[in-house]
Amino acid sequence: MSWYDCTLGDVVKLQRGHDLPERVRVDGPVPIVSSSGITGRHNVPKADPPGVVTGRYGTIGEVFFVDEPYWPLNTALYVVDFKGNDPRFAAYLLRNTLKNYKSEKAAVPGVDRNVLHLLKVRSAQRSEQERVVSILSAYDDLIENNRRRIMxxxxxxxxxxxxxxxxxxxxxxxxxxxxxxxxxxxxxxxxxxxxxxxxxxxxxxxxxxxxxxxxxxxxxxxxxxxxxxxxxxxxxxxxxxxxxxxxxxxxxxxxxxxxxxxxxxxxxxxxxxxxxxxxxxxxxxxxxxxxxxxxxxxxxxxxxxxxxxxxxxxxxxMFAQRTTLTNTNQKLTQARDLLLSRLMNGEIAV
CATH class of the missing domain: 3.90.220.20 (DNA methylase specificity domains)
Structure with a gap:
């Protein structure tokens, strides 16, 4: 059986990010990844790629894949062990799992990694994971190409x-x-x-x-x-x-x-x-x-x-072209997320 039920903790191990106050940052090539994505740069990394980062509090549900040495900030959780799973598949699985996640903390939205580890998910054998990644990454490649053009x-x-x-x-x-x-x-x-x-x-x-x-x-x-x-x-x-x-x-x-x-x-x-x-x-x-x-x-x-x-x-x-590319990326993102949900739910076989 290529797909099976398990917990998120069976697929990845999450850890809290690390403090890095503005006053001690030294501008450099290393991306600082927070709950809302890359929010700054530093001169030394805290984690090696591949990296999968998601919000611990603040922005919940966004997932970021990092392919270079990086610094995961304390507002985020990051994967420290993929447990033999495809890292990109783990990022897609985490995105699909957290898209409708409701925080139990009333004041500041937040998540507990120990609670996330217990969430029920569906995973797949490595070969199936790679097929899922090949389908979804085609959308991500187009989105990234458009993002670079916007920049x-x-x-x-x-x-x-x-x-x-x-x-x-x-x-x-x-x-x-x-x-x-x-x-x-x-x-x-x-x-x-x-x-x-x-x-x-x-x-x-x-x-x-x-x-x-x-x-x-x-x-x-x-x-x-x-x-x-x-x-x-x-x-x-x-x-x-x-x-x-x-x-x-x-x-x-x-x-x-x-x-x-x-x-x-x-x-x-x-x-x-x-x-x-x-x-x-x-x-x-x-x-x-x-x-x-x-x-x-x-x-x-x-x-x-x-x-x-x-x-x-x-x-x-220039701004008109930027708007066109932004609209295109929104449509690509919607299509990818819909496909992601159907792939993870088993509605579409790969």
Whole structure:
């Protein structure tokens, strides 16, 4: 019999990740993997590949496969023993098992590895595992390829921004005087004079009804919902947790209470690309947080209306292509997860 019933602990052994405070991190090539994926870099690893990491608290149900030395953070659990199973199959099995997992901790969503080890699952012989992986990894390869293309488009837009608004090599710059360090006609206002930071609204995982609208937290998309709170395109800024992260959201969405959002009428490509250089900082002593008054006190170099409009028109094709690739990845992810469920439930034979 190729498929059989067992516990998750029969397939993998999970261990809590390791603390690594911001103050002791040294920038390097090693990815730091938290409950929401890669959230930083360090100069030394704590675990060798292949790695399978999932959230211990915070973002529950996401599973990340790592093919290089990495540092699993204390907000996550990671596999320390695959017990002879295919590592990628273990990642798919864990994803399928945790997709509807309900935490017993009411305050902060969390999971206990000892509880997870006892969950009932269906596994397969190694040869069957490899066939499952060959099917599902084809989707993942396409998703990863599109993700890399999105990153390249993002970097191209950022290079464009730096050329115009950092190095001041914008069209016609040869004929514009620089006064007090900025081109004539440009300004250096406080953020409060440029935008409004609005608070997101709480939407617990238990209250969400899976739908077409993405739910944004400070680590990016954390789920979907049947209703939207904000019209896109708009900009999201991390307020709690991942302070100062900035996201461009093309579609209608729901920002939760760990973020601020800038409304549609104030959001454009120039502002999205300018905000990371403003210098947002953690202003809370406990949980990392961004105080709105502090954010408003920061200054930003604002170009003339004409130059801002010209820049937005110039990078619009890049963002349009990015949106197309993002939509494609969402459809691929949905198709993969549906196929994953059917393969694991035995509805489809391989």
């Amino acid at each position: 390249l488009l993002e970097e191209a837009a950022r290079m464009f921004y730096r050329e115009w608004f950092v190095h001041f090599r914008f069209p016609g710059h040869e004929h514009v005087k620089v006064i007090d360090g900025i081109p004539e006609g440009w300004e250096r206002p406080h953020l409060r004079d440029v935008l409004e930071l609005r608070y997101g609204k709480a939407l617990n995982k238990e209250a969400r009804v899976e739908g077409q609208f993405p739910v944004y937290g400070s680590s990016g998309i954390v789920g979907t919902h049947q209703a939207a709170l904000v019209s896109g395109p708009a900009i999201v800024i991390g307020r709690k947790g991942n302070v100062g992260t900035v996201y461009w959201v093309q579609v209608d969405f729901w920002p939760i209470d760990t973020v601020y959002f800038i409304p549609n009428e104030q959001s454009d490509f120039w502002l999205y690309l300018a905000l990371p250089s403003v210098g947002f900082q953690n202003t809370d002593s406990g949980v990392p947080g961004l105080n709105r008054d502090f954010a408003y006190s920061r200054k930003i170099i604002r170009p003339s209306d004409r130059m801002r409009r010209l820049f937005n028109e110039s990078v619009a094709p």
